[in-house]
Amino acid sequence: xxxxxxxxxxxxxxxxxxxxFDYSCDLLCVGVGAAGxxxxxAAAREGLEVIAVEKDxxxxxxxxxxxxxxxxxxxxxxSFEENDREGKKYRDIFGTSPDHNNSDLMQIMLYKxxxxxxxxxxxxxxxxxVYFEGxxxxxxxxxxxxKSVNLRSKMLVDSTSDGHVIRMCxxxxxxxxxxxxxxxxxTIRCEMLNGEGRYxxxxxxxxxxxxxxxxxxSQKIINAHAERRHNPEKNIxxxxxxxxxxxxEGVRYKGEETLTYSDIFLENYPEKVLFYAYSDIDKHGHxxxxxxxxxxxxxxxxxxxxxxxxxxVPFGAVIPKGLKGIVTxxxxxxxxxxxxxxxxxxxxxxxxxxCVGIASAMAVKSGCDFDKIDYDxxxxxxxxxxxYSGDKSKKMxxxxxxxxxxxxxxDFHMGHEEIIETLSTDRPGPAIWAAYRYGDGALAERLVEAxxxxxxxxxxxxxxxxxxxxxxDGIGLxxxxxxxxxxxxxxxxxxxxxxxxxxxxxxxxxxGGKEDIDLLYPIVFDxxxxxxxxxxxxxxxxxxxxxxxxxxxxxxxxxxxxxSLRRLSExxxxxxxxxxxxxxxxxxxxxxxxxxxxxxxxxxxxGEISDFMEFVLEKF
Amino acid sequence: xxxxxxxxxSGYFSLGYATTHENTLIIEDTQLVDPHFFGTLSGxxxxxxxxxxxxxAALYEALVNxxxxxxxxxxxxxxxxxxxxxxxxxxxxVLLGTFCTAIEREGDGYKIEICNNxxxxxxxxxxxxxxxxxxxxxxxxxxxxxxxxxxxxxxVTPAFYDDQRIIELTFxxxxxxxxxxLRILDLQNELxxxxxxxxxxxxxxxxxxxxxxxxxxxxILHVDETAEGGIFAAYExxxxxx
Numbered sequence: 001x002x003x004x005x006x007x008x009x010x011x012x013x014x015x016x017x018x019x020x021f022d023y024s025c026d027l028l029c030v031g032v033g034a035a036g037x038x039x040x041x042a043a044a045r046e047g048l049e050v051i052a053v054e055k056d057x058x059x060x061x062x063x064x065x066x067x068x069x070x071x072x073x074x075x076x077x078x079s080f081e082e083n084d085r086e087g088k089k090y091r092d093i094f095g096t097s098p099d100h101n102n103s104d105l106m107q108i109m110l111y112k113x114x115x116x117x118x119x120x121x122x123x124x125x126x127x128x129x130v131y132f133e134g135x136x137x138x139x140x141x142x143x144x145x146x147k148s149v150n151l152r153s154k155m156l157v158d159s160t161s162d163g164h165v166i167r168m169c170x171x172x173x174x175x176x177x178x179x180x181x182x183x184x185x186x187t188i189r190c191e192m193l194n195g196e197g198r199y200x201x202x203x204x205x206x207x208x209x210x211x212x213x214x215x216x217x218s219q220k221i222i223n224a225h226a227e228r229r230h231n232p233e234k235n236i237x238x239x240x241x242x243x244x245x246x247x248x249e250g251v252r253y254k255g256e257e258t259l260t261y262s263d264i265f266l267e268n269y270p271e272k273v274l275f276y277a278y279s280d281i282d283k284h285g286h287x288x289x290x291x292x293x294x295x296x297x298x299x300x301x302x303x304x305x306x307x308x309x310x311x312x313v314p315f316g317a318v319i320p321k322g323l324k325g326i327v328t329x330x331x332x333x334x335x336x337x338x339x340x341x342x343x344x345x346x347x348x349x350x351x352x353x354x355c356v357g358i359a360s361a362m363a364v365k366s367g368c369d370f371d372k373i374d375y376d377x378x379x380x381x382x383x384x385x386x387x388y389s390g391d392k393s394k395k396m397x398x399x400x401x402x403x404x405x406x407x408x409x410x411d412f413h414m415g416h417e418e419i420i421e422t423l424s425t426d427r428p429g430p431a432i433w434a435a436y437r438y439g440d441g442a443l444a445e446r447l448v449e450a451x452x453x454x455x456x457x458x459x460x461x462x463x464x465x466x467x468x469x470x471x472x473d474g475i476g477l478x479x480x481x482x483x484x485x486x487x488x489x490x491x492x493x494x495x496x497x498x499x500x501x502x503x504x505x506x507x508x509x510x511x512g513g514k515e516d517i518d519l520l521y522p523i524v525f526d527x528x529x530x531x532x533x534x535x536x537x538x539x540x541x542x543x544x545x546x547x548x549x550x551x552x553x554x555x556x557x558x559x560x561x562x563x564s565l566r567r568l569s570e571x572x573x574x575x576x577x578x579x580x581x582x583x584x585x586x587x588x589x590x591x592x593x594x595x596x597x598x599x600x601x602x603x604x605x606x607g608e609i610s611d612f613m614e615f616v617l618e619k620f
Numbered sequence: 621x622x623x624x625x626x627x628x629x630s631g632y633f634s635l636g637y638a639t640t641h642e643n644t645l646i647i648e649d650t651q652l653v654d655p656h657f658f659g660t661l662s663g664x665x666x667x668x669x670x671x672x673x674x675x676x677a678a679l680y681e682a683l684v685n686x687x688x689x690x691x692x693x694x695x696x697x698x699x700x701x702x703x704x705x706x707x708x709x710x711x712x713x714v715l716l717g718t719f720c721t722a723i724e725r726e727g728d729g730y731k732i733e734i735c736n737n738x739x740x741x742x743x744x745x746x747x748x749x750x751x752x753x754x755x756x757x758x759x760x761x762x763x764x765x766x767x768x769x770x771x772x773x774x775x776v777t778p779a780f781y782d783d784q785r786i787i788e789l790t791f792x793x794x795x796x797x798x799x800x801x802l803r804i805l806d807l808q809n810e811l812x813x814x815x816x817x818x819x820x821x822x823x824x825x826x827x828x829x830x831x832x833x834x835x836x837x838x839x840i841l842h843v844d845e846t847a848e849g850g851i852f853a854a855y856e857x858x859x860x861x862x
Contacts, residue, residue, distance in 0.1 A: 005739065007739050008741050009738050009739060010739075055649075055719075056650075057796075057797050057824050057825075058798060058801075058823065090805055090808060092808075092812060092817075093808050093811040093812060095764060095817040095818065104801055104818070107801055108798075108801050108805065111798040111802060123796060124649075124755075126719055126721075126735055143719060143721045148721070162737055164737065168739070191820070211737050212737050212738060214715055214717065214718060214736045214737060214738050215715055217737070218716040219714075221716055222653065222708055222714065225700055225704035225705075226704040237698075238698045239697060240697045240698070240700070241700055243652055243659070243823045244651050245651060602708065
């Protein structure tokens with residue numbers, strides 16, 4: 001037998017023998033949060049003996065201790081709804097606003113339902129090692145009440161969000177996006193009271209963090225709390241900041257199957273689905289210039305930030321490759337960085353947990369491995385509990401949860417005339433993507449014709465669509481957009497719309513000629529650029545950015561231009577490294593940052609700009 | 621990692637101590653810098669007056685400026701961000717989300733095993749102070765009251781704002797907080813009658829028997845900062861500790 005531990009970030013295997021197991025169970029669930037809570041519940045309901053270990057004193061995870069009490073996307077359906085209904089009976093004694101749940105009630109109802117099913121909860125405890133026999137997990141070592149105990153299990157579910165147990169296992173793990181390794185920014189949620197005595201909320205991105213570097217993470221948390229201030233002038237009182245911070249992304253791993261954002265965007269669906277999630281693909285953060293190409297194609301060039309997608313999560317995406325006796329439930333999956341932004345919504349975590357619990361119970365009861373269960377029977381059970389399919393009618397579309405606009409499905413299989421019609425508006429996003437995904441030679445010809453259109457939008461949008469198809473027919477118009485750069489933005493989305501000239505800058509980086517280096521150069525290297533009217537026209541507005549105290553128009557133009565210049569200079573063998581170094585360091589760096597933001601150095605956005613500059617210095 | 625002092629448990633004593641003793645590391649298993657007062661909603665009226673020690677007085681002034689201290693009362697539920705601003709300014713070493721899993725003597729000092737998202741790690745120190753408290757049998761609720769109507773419940777005390785109260789719930793013995801919160805539902809009638817609403821609840825249980833600072837057989841100093849009479853007294857004690 002092997003005890004596998006993590007020491008200072010490095011895994012070590014310790015041969016052990018004659019291990020005395022203090023307890024045994026069918027299912028050991030590590031992490032009693034949104035996913036873990038419902039995994040434990042579902043498994044116990046199916047007749048398993050379940051022990052659930054939680055490092056906090058309070059069960060409930062992010063919805064409870066992180067105070068993420070509202071449901072942002074995710075599908076409805078599943079046992080959590082019964083708990084929500086039960087909790088509603090007591091809402092009158094809490095100050096929660098009607099469109100949010102109450103964290104205490106969520107905790108109470110989850111705990112009550114776990115207790116009812118006989119789940120043994122071990123709180124304020126952590127797993128410090130995993131026992132293996134060959135490739136099979138057979139138990140864990142837990143630190144509980146000041147001492148170590150050993151626990152034997154037939155199945156272990158790692159629902160710790162940050163993959164605390166997975167990282168002790170012999171499986172490849174990954175962190176962050178491909179370009180710079182950064183994960184999605186975290187947040188600290190604050191509950192506040194308004195003048196009418198009802199809750200309101202503050203939820204601001206607090207910058208990038210690496211929760212696996214403990215001291216750095218601690219300082220980020222302290223700084224994030226330190227930035228929270230309530231506004232007594234608006235008669236808003238702070239109730240309390242959430243006891244745990246809102247980490248959005250953690251470690252991923254190599255599983256038997258992997259969900260990628262390419263699969264989602266390009267609609268490649270797995271044969272066996274664990275469950276269906278639902279969300280937009282929002283990586284948070286504002287440094288879009290550093291995002292990977294396919295993501296930029298969707299979010300930036302096609303302006304599809306708020307399109308929500310029904311996401312089939314592969315059955316094997318919860319099974320670490322080559323290992324038995326262990327699965328995951330929650331944020332830590334076999335998934336890529338961008339997809340992980342989409343598969344983490346509260347309701348989907350509850351539903352995923354429940355599906356994993358059902359499947360785990362089937363595996364243990366039939367004495368087979370997780371991936372060998374009767375899949376059709378699993379789907380039938382999960383559908384029975386309502387946690388499997390979600391709303392089949394919501395495949396892809398614009399879904400305004402606030403209800404100000406009706407749901408608008410999007411079908412990218414558009415005919416040529418529909419594409420032209422859509423490109424003739426200030427909401428061309430779906431048509432741009434349709435051209436990219438399904439456009440053929442005939443469409444390209446039609447778009448080339450449209451380059452001569454005299455209307456306000458069509459010729460430019462056609463140039464963008466052709467650019468995304470990899471064609472340079474419209475490059476003259478793209479250059480025109482850069483020369484006449486403006487703060488005009490598209491209107492497809494209810495937020496996060498993209499500036500058209502930034503889209504043009506991005507495309508020039510991919511398609512442009514050597515002469516485009518001179519075109520883009522002043523945006524990055526000329527201080528006079530900052531005086532241009534386009535950077536001093538717009539006030540901050542959610543429709544394109546949620547940032548205050550920030551020249552967002554300048555930030556996007558500047559960063560996209562820097563990345564595009566780098567691409568062009570590399571392609572044409574022009575060495576600009578010295579110029580980048582001089583521009584992005586010392587007094588020049590300070591000037592640029594001061595023009596872009598008045599936030600202090602401890603702020604999240606200042607950190608983003610600073611990180612961008614460091615990236616340039618390191619890579620350019 | 622090597623430090624002069626490691627303090628297990630974040631709180632005002634540890635913060636005060638860290639400001640006057642170099643090379644101190646504070647290790648806390650929650651993500652809170654104040655699990656004892658903010659985390660339990662305790663100490664609204666505990667010696668909320670300006671202390672004499674320089675550092676504690678500075679903390680007092682800072683919290684007055686934040687609006688968290690006024691008229692002899694402390695807005696306990698608003699403490700965490702204010703104290704974080706104080707820590708950030710002082711650049712103290714605070715390691716959150718970290719459990720201490722073992723301590724043993726090593727020569728003249730200590731070897732401390734910790735567990736967090738980095739896995740297991742070892743810290744060494746010349747001195748160890750243990751501020752971790754056993755979980756007790758009480759929890760607090762902060763409630764909003766209407767028109768002066770006070771819920772008909774035992775142990776209702778003033779809160780920072782006049783239109784709020786603290787309700788203390790006591791259980792027969794040390795209790796898991798999940799189980800304790802379940803008992804909140806039993807208060808529905810009394811709260812509804814008074815038109816009161818729960819604003820927030822304790823993050824942890826409290827109320828284990830208080831003790832004076834003592835040193836155990838391993839030379840580890842144990843401190844119960846909740847026995848010191850409030851956050852400023854606790855801070856002052858840590859600041860002046862020799």
